[in-house]
Amino acid sequence: MPPAGTYHGTARRPRLWALRPDRSGSGTVTEAECTTCLDGSGAADDGRGPAVWCLAHTQETGHTGFRRIRTDFFRASCD
Ligand SMILES: [Zn+2]
Numbered sequence: 001m002p003p004a005g006t007y008h009g010t011a012r013r014p015r016l017w018a019l020r021p022d023r024s025g026s027g028t029v030t031e032a033e034c035t036t037c038l039d040g041s042g043a044a045d046d047g048r049g050p051a052v053w054c055l056a057h058t059q060e061t062g063h064t065g066f067r068r069i070r071t072d073f074f075r076a077s078c079d
Contacts, residue, residue, distance in 0.1 A: 016079055017076050019074045021075075022074055026073075028070055028071065029043045030068065030069070031043045031071070032050035032066050032068050033066065034061075035065035036063040036064075041053035041057075050068065
């Protein structure tokens with residue numbers, strides 16, 4: 001009987017995958033959404049555009065609750 005951890009004499013090591021931040025595309029994307037009417041700011045590369053949109057939306061509609069959605073990207077790679 002072979003020792004534990006060997007596969008019938010095949011010395012193949014499993015490939016090790018790792019997740020790393022993906023810097024090939026855009027950076028973190030920020031978006032704001034109204035929790036009352038679900039209208040949204042659209043995605044932006046910085047948080048300032050969505051924040052300005054929230055304040056304008058409050059002035060127009062009286063809605064005061066918002067959800068901030070921040071998306072960042074990862075890529076799996078194998079060493
Ligand atoms: Zn709204």
